[in-house]
Amino acid sequence: MPPNARRTTLADIARAAGVSVATVSKVVNGRGDVAPRTRARVLDLLHEHDYLAPVSRTFEAVERPTIEVQFQGNLKSYVARTLEGIIDSAAEEGASVVVSKASRAPHWARDLVAAGRRAVIAVTSVYTAAHLKELARANLPLVVLDPLHLPDSRVYSVGATNFSGGLAATRHLLSLGHRRVAYLGGPAMAVCNQARMHGYRAAMEAEGAPVPDTYVRPGEFTYETGVLGAAALLDLEEPPTAIFTGNDEIALGVIETARTRGLRIPEDLSVVGFDDTDLAQMASPPLSTVRQPLREMGGAALRTALRLADHDKVESHHIELATELVVRASTAPPGKCAAQGVRSVAR
Structure with missing residues (x-):
C-alpha cells in the first residue's frame, strides 16, 4: 500500500x-x-x-479457521500425544492450530478473539465459572479434553471410558490370581481419577476381594506419586501383590521403588498403568496398561471445536471414546514371596 x-x-x-x-x-x-x-x-x-x-x-x-489449544503444566507424553491428534486433524480439516500455555491475563478471551481465534481446546487446563463467563462474553466456544472436573453444562468435552478401563485393568490382575490389589491414582476429586478408581472397586467387589482403606491412595499424575505411593504401600503389614495406577508416569515411579527394594517386576509385584503413552513401551519391563485413544480424542476435540465455531449443532456435550487393555510384561501371577506377604528389608 x-x-x-x-x-x-x-x-x-x-x-x-x-x-x-x-x-x-x-x-x-x-x-x-x-x-x-x-x-x-x-x-x-x-x-x-x-x-x-x-x-x-x-x-x-x-478462510483457514484458527483454534487455540491451551494446556497447563509441562509438555508431557500424554499432552504431546493428544496434540498430535489435534494437529493432524486440523491439517485434514484445513484449520490452523496455535498451542500455548493457559493464560489468565485480563481480557484474555477477548485478546484471543482479536487475534483471530475461533474456539479454544483445553488440555489438562482448569476453567472456573469466571473463565467460562469471559469466554461466553467473547462468544468463544470451549472444548475440554479429558476434563479433570465435571464440566459446566455450557462446556463441551471429550474423554475416554475411564470406568471401563479401571474395571478391565483390575479384572486382568484378578484373573492372574492376585487378591491384594491396590490403586494408586491422581487427584482425589479429578473426574477421570474417580472413574478409574470406581472401576477398580467394582471389579474387586464383584470378585469378593477386600479393599482396605490403605490400598487406595490418591496423589498427582506424576512419577513422584508413584515413587512415594509405592513406598507407603510396600511398607504395609500386608503389602499388595499388584498395583493398578492412574497413569503410566505413576506406574514408572512404582517400578522404580520396587527396583530399589530388590523386588522384581512382575515376579514379586505386578503393575498396570493407564494411557498407553510412549513411556509404557519404553518401561523395563514393558508396561501393561489401559490404552486411552489419545490421538483420536484430540481429533474429536478439534472437529467439535470447528463445528461450534461454525455454529453447527453438536449432538452431545460429552464424547467418550473406548479404552482398551494392553497386556505386556509387567503383569504375571503372584510370585511365591509376594503371595506370602514377605516385604523387602531394604527401604
Missing part, C-alpha cells in the same frame, strides 16, 4: 457489494449465516481490494 493510501474499510466493501456492513463483518469473521452467492461476492471484493482486517489478521487467516 502506498504511504498515503487510505486503507479499505468494511464500509467500502459493503457499498461495492450492495450489502450491509454487518453482512461483510459476518463474512470476515467466518459466520455461517450469509447466503452463498452474497458470501462469494463479498469474498471476491475483499480479495480485489486487498482488505486487511484490524490486528493484522489477513483474510487468508479467516
